[in-house]
Amino acid sequence: MPQSRTLFGRPGETDLVAVDRALAEFRAARPVLLRHGSELALALSAELAEADLAVRLESLSAGNTRLVLSSARLRRLGAKGRAETGILAMPTIDLARVETLALKLDARVDAPVGPAGALDNAALELARLSLVLPAVILVPVQAAQVAGEPLIEVSIDAVNGYRAAQVARLAIVGRAPVPLEGAPDTEFVVFRGGEGLRDQVAIIVGKPDLSTAVPVRLHSACLTGDLFGSLKCDCGDQLRETVQWMAENEGGILLYLDQEGRGNGISNKMRAYKLQSQGWDTYDADEVLGFDLDQRHFDFAAAMLKQLGVSSVTALTNNPLKVGAIKAAGLEVAATQRVLGRPNVHNVRYLASKRDRAGHFIDMDALMARAAPKD
Incomplete structure (x- = not known):
């Protein structure tokens, strides 16, 4: 049976369209709806999150929001030997805490680090593709909670297969x-x-x-x-x-x-340069920002x-x-x-x-x- 076709092509091609749109939304500080089977979560860039949007997202979260961080950033936060992405629970969306955990030089983990799931890893890939810091606020939701919202929805398979x-x-x-x-x-x-x-x-x-x-x-x-x-x-x-x-x-x-910047983008390269001007080694500076040796x-x-x-x-x-x-x-x-x-x-x-x-x-x-x- 032939595959169904839309204005944007067959299913594999429509996946590309969805990720392209998701990247534009993510870089514009708007949440993207990630889907993994029946699981749904709103992904928002931690560095771009705005207070009024955080309040609205918290009303959907039921205390289940989490901050997704790369293994490199977690190592810098004191999670020694961390080789994988991890999550930190966020009973409330505290943007000051988010900024500290995602950006501050002297920050340390302030809660147990949990293992990342498929949605978490896809959210970080979305951040990397968007050339923003690899730190994401992830809010699990039910379909009924976001029905009628002008959200871009994308499957994690589409995100992971985009490159x-x-x-x-x-x-x-x-x-x-x-x-x-x-x-x-x-x-x-x-x-x-x-x-x-x-x-x-x-x-x-x-x-x-x-x-x-x-x-x-x-x-x-x-x-x-x-x-x-x-x-x-x-x-x-x-x-x-x-x-x-x-x-x-x-x-x-x-x-x-x-x-640019070993794949991290010009804005993150300038952040790394600032750290280097303060005495950090080039690779240590990238790790502080959440990046491994080469992206x-x-x-x-x-x-x-x-x-x-x-x-x-x-x-x-x-x-x-x-x-x-x-x-x-x-x-x-x-x-x-x-x-x-x-x-x-x-x-x-x-x-x-x-x-x-x-x-x-x-x-x-x-x-x-x-x-x-x-x-």
Whole structure:
């Protein structure tokens, strides 16, 4: 029997529409109705919650509201050894308590941490997709309580399957030659999909030979480093020097991926930067905010390469996570090649942390030698 169809397509396609709408609602500080079988719960971003809405939600909660927090944030709150998402009971929706548990540096768990269920984990995934803090107020409700409310309802299966569905829909929507300084023979290819409603870009430098291992760099967008030349990271150096190297060495492909701040978004990146200015290590700063070492996904990057006809790559990266992701997606990694930036007083701790905490292949001696003044 053929599947039913609506204006928005078949059921799998309507799931995407529902999540797209849910993300817009969630980022606008409005609750989203999550469904898991017969279970229903209203999910609201903890960082965006407003007092008047909290009062209305509390009238529905019957004392069963809970705060869902990531394992990283719970570890920072003193739940030692926590490896999974957890929940804290909220007899009342106390926004001061929510702010403390979700954001305050000196906060500690103030109640037993319970295990998260399917609704809780889906709520955190909704927060991550929305690029807000991974902290969610979850209010279990009955269908009759919210009947007639203008809520967006979405199943947890749709939320959990959203990233993979976006990869499957990845498509080229535009391409054109864009001559660059030092690399005049360059083409930009724009893909739609991969991560929510954002576009991704492949920069094809020169005429790389697709029958051999193509030099490829997966480069996550960094507004501060790429555009403004921030001294806090080496991203801008890696971007420009990779393009220059490709132009001088028979071409290559740079994928410019919209995954700012290791996938946490620009607002959370700035929060982490503020913590770093107070002495926190880059990864500790992210953990304070509730994020693990790296929130990025690279399956859609591999899909972009496949659509461009690439089957084997020389990976221009210091990050083993990227190498593993390319291999896991079915592409051959014929070789790897380091991409050096320039160390300075502002980024040397950051570079050392990437080496020591995330296993990046960074030779600090070679970097310092590169930065030393030439005779």
